[in-house]
Amino acid sequence: MGTTAETLLAHLPIAIIVIPLAGAVACFVLPRAARALMAVLGIAGTVASGWLAADVLEHGARGYVVGGWAPPLGIALHADGLAAALVALTAVLMTVCGSLARPRRSGDAFFTSWLFAWAALAVVFLSDDAFNVYVGLELLGIASVALVASPGTRPALHAALRYLAAGLTGSLLYLLGAALLYASEGTLSFAGLEDAGGAPAAAALAFMTVGLLLKCAVFPLHGWLPGAHGCAPAPASAVLSGVVVKSGIYLIWRLWSDTLFGVPADAAANLLGALGVGALLWGAAMAWRAERLKIVIAYSTVSQLGYLVMAVPLLRTAGVEALAGVMLLAAAHAFAKAGCFLAAGAVLARRRSDRLETLAGLVSQMPIAAFALGVGTVSLVGLPPSGGFAGKWLLIQASFAVHAWWWAAVFIAGSLLSAAVLIRALAPAFEAAPADCASRAERAGASEWTALAIALGALALGPLAGPWTSLVTEGSIP
Amino acid sequence: MTSAGFVIYATAGVALIGAGAFGLARARDALRRIVAINVAALGVLTTMVALAARGGGEADPVTHAMVLTGLVVSASATALALALVRRMAHLRGEEDADGHDG
Numbered sequence: 403m404g405t406t407a408e409t410l411l412a413h414l415p416i417a418i419i420v421i422p423l424a425g426a427v428a429c430f431v432l433p434r435a436a437r438a439l440m441a442v443l444g445i446a447g448t449v450a451s452g453w454l455a456a457d458v459l460e461h462g463a464r465g466y467v468v469g470g471w472a473p474p475l476g477i478a479l480h481a482d483g484l485a486a487a488l489v490a491l492t493a494v495l496m497t498v499c500g501s502l503a504r505p506r507r508s509g510d511a512f513f514t515s516w517l518f519a520w521a522a523l524a525v526v527f528l529s530d531d532a533f534n535v536y537v538g539l540e541l542l543g544i545a546s547v548a549l550v551a552s553p554g555t556r557p558a559l560h561a562a563l564r565y566l567a568a569g570l571t572g573s574l575l576y577l578l579g580a581a582l583l584y585a586s587e588g589t590l591s592f593a594g595l596e597d598a599g600g601a602p603a604a605a606a607l608a609f610m611t612v613g614l615l616l617k618c619a620v621f622p623l624h625g626w627l628p629g630a631h632g633c634a635p636a637p638a639s640a641v642l643s644g645v646v647v648k649s650g651i652y653l654i655w656r657l658w659s660d661t662l663f664g665v666p667a668d669a670a671a672n673l674l675g676a677l678g679v680g681a682l683l684w685g686a687a688m689a690w691r692a693e694r695l696k697i698v699i700a701y702s703t704v705s706q707l708g709y710l711v712m713a714v715p716l717l718r719t720a721g722v723e724a725l726a727g728v729m730l731l732a733a734a735h736a737f738a739k740a741g742c743f744l745a746a747g748a749v750l751a752r753r754r755s756d757r758l759e760t761l762a763g764l765v766s767q768m769p770i771a772a773f774a775l776g777v778g779t780v781s782l783v784g785l786p787p788s789g790g791f792a793g794k795w796l797l798i799q800a801s802f803a804v805h806a807w808w809w810a811a812v813f814i815a816g817s818l819l820s821a822a823v824l825i826r827a828l829a830p831a832f833e834a835a836p837a838d839c840a841s842r843a844e845r846a847g848a849s850e851w852t853a854l855a856i857a858l859g860a861l862a863l864g865p866l867a868g869p870w871t872s873l874v875t876e877g878s879i880p
Numbered sequence: 881m882t883s884a885g886f887v888i889y890a891t892a893g894v895a896l897i898g899a900g901a902f903g904l905a906r907a908r909d910a911l912r913r914i915v916a917i918n919v920a921a922l923g924v925l926t927t928m929v930a931l932a933a934r935g936g937g938e939a940d941p942v943t944h945a946m947v948l949t950g951l952v953v954s955a956s957a958t959a960l961a962l963a964l965v966r967r968m969a970h971l972r973g974e975e976d977a978d979g980h981d982g
Contacts, residue, residue: 540953559968585931
């Protein structure tokens, strides 16, 4: 112990951004070594993120001024519990899912895009600067579009272009809002914007929020998501649904519960809540009608994002308890959804199709993939002991605490809808295999075991809700 | 307080945003959509230039740094969009050629 560890610790916030960023460049220069680099940097990034989370949990939030340049000219980073928790979640999913990626050929920059997306996520979560967040969002958008386009097929390119157009429009709205905010308040720091109010700040909040809703596919601006998440390679779908869309949601939480207290926006917050209910219903309806497993899982993301937006009015009234609940829900969704997408990818690779009617016999032939899908479903529906259950439980308690019982009713109804949708999609897996297929179990590959391990992470979050909640609420709104 | 420069840039910026949004709403074709988003992006950046000069006197360098960064970001995103469109056109060409052969 001593000064070396302390120096390292002091630079940890920037290291978490620089490790994947440097890795992205290294993978581009040395495409043959990309997979090995990805593994090494993944472990390094995960260790650094875990260390930061442990330190924040013990000693509280940690700030960093990049290059010693003080704001407003320089950029400040700020790692509170919420940011550290999301950074750690990102590192784990990026590393584990990245180890399964098999790009079509070396040198097609898949791992470069992958690591750029990771670095950009870290920038968005850790920046205390509305403009730096814009740069992070754009880098994230470009890297994610490249991941969606990576199969190189026409549907994938089409979905990628649509995603890019939505992402660019969203960032422009966000940028306009950030510029207005700077012009009226004279600062871009989220910490400095706490008490901002007045008409320009309200307009800025509106522009930024609509832009972010478009970027994170909240109903009715979700049109690009099912195509993009359904066409991407399975590991990319896993992180796109698991963490990438949460970056926009995270900023909405920050803007609506942590900053801009001067804007009287309770009615607008309830409107966001209503959009969340719309997302929940519409996503479930479309998942009910979908014919491919990956599309069902993608629409389930549209539906689950509804919960995360629905929590905005609760975050403003119930505070920390709602934050703990919604972050538990977000993390459980990340693990469950990543597990489901990886399992669907394994099914697609083995059977060359993920149409629901071709799932017959899955339980006997690919028991591990089927089990991963089942475990993911348990958490997405919100059954105990999963993190999905614990998160909903906390949110229901929070809504009763502020006498807003109708949100509790929506959370419970949402569970029933998710159950109906996912059980409908997975039911064929329990049927007997067609006579012409071999009915014995096939040996499970690494992708199936990884899918199961990640999905089990969602279950483990239930018992681990205590420490996770203490981390998330460290140094946050009272 | 407001100078003539502010009025000119702000009006031009808002007009460009409007033109871009109109174009985006009407465009069916990917290339037109990309151009429309670019026009709107320039509108946002022009509005930011206007906001930098709002107080009269010296313009705000922080806003100018933001505009420069925004230009770089928009150019990179446009390059990616054009690469995707080109790749799609290439695939379409291959399919057409296959169709003629068969």
